[in-house]
């Protein structure tokens with residue numbers, strides 16, 4: 001069993017530190033694991049944002065969206081997850097690129113951390129750009145600052161850093177004449193597509209961590225099928241990172257929303273509300 005040894009919440013993102021020594025021992029940046037909260041839960045992929053071979057733990061940041069992430073959110077320290085399988089996926093390609101820009105939104109704020117760390121250790125100039133709706137939604141800040149030469153913030157309401165999104169910060173950097181040798185992006189699909197479009201005109205090599213629906217995570221079920229450069233790929237084994245300029249975004253969005261109706265029915269039946277958001281709006 002996989003004990004939950006630490007847990008905290010930043011709005012609807014839940015930091016969970018899980019005892020999983022076998023996974024911590026062999027984890028590499030860019031990889032993920034598949035988690036089942038209980039015996040009856042769905043299998044859901046989660047990026048491993050940090051790990052320690054000393055404590056035998058892995059850290060994930062779970063964005064509460066639907067039934068499975070709600071189950072994770074409701075878990076208590078000292079409880080155990082039914083299954084954690086990993087490491088899965090092909091690790092990020094880390095080498096000396098020169099200047100590397102990493103962009104993260106929602107769970108990607110935590111997810112880019114190990115890639116940033118490894119890029120810094122490989123001698124790169126690391127520029128991290130993170131986006132959120134408003135300032136208090138940022139997390140894992142100190143850690144990201146420690147492994148970045150610079151960290152830029154973008155918020156939808158302008159409460160911190162640039163008013164806008166990651167791609168607006170990139171546009172400003174490029175206008176100032178900054179050189180970028182490699183970009184990595186992690187977050188929701190819309191963000192990945194927007195950022196890829198921002199780097200396309202000047203041909204910055206761009207990797208995006210795709211978040212297609214996954215079941216087994218080992219290349220057997222085909223649920224995670226994506227088209228990249230006209231070829232069929234399985235995001236769980238061939239990725240999750242792919243060339244952002246070659247992804248068929250429309251197909252990915254369609255496949256990701258295949259169960260939206262069913263997901264909404266299940267979630268509504270729980271009558272759940274995100275209390276943190278209500279508090280922010282002053283309704284509590």
Ligand SMILES: Cc1cc2nc3c(=O)[nH]c(=O)nc-3n(C[C@H](O)[C@H](O)[C@H](O)COP(=O)(O)OP(=O)(O)OC[C@H]3O[C@@H](n4cnc5c(N)ncnc54)[C@H](O)[C@@H]3O)c2cc1C
Nearest residue numbers: 044045046047062063066067068069107211213214256263
């Ligand atoms: C490689 C990879 C790494 C990921 N890392 C993280 C992470 O670190 N933190 C995080 O919060 N989220 C991460 N995700 C997304 C996360 O897996 C989904 O948000 C989660 O499965 C939603 O489940 P749900 O039941 O709570 O929501 P639902 O209401 O069931 O679904 C909400 C949306 O989540 C997506 N989703 C649902 N089931 C799956 C599934 N089995 N696999 C992938 N997507 C699904 C669908 O697009 C769906 O529309 C990652 C996804 C992938 C593919």
Ligand code: FES
Nearest residue numbers: 215217219222236
């Ligand atoms: S999740 Fe089954 S093949 Fe990728």
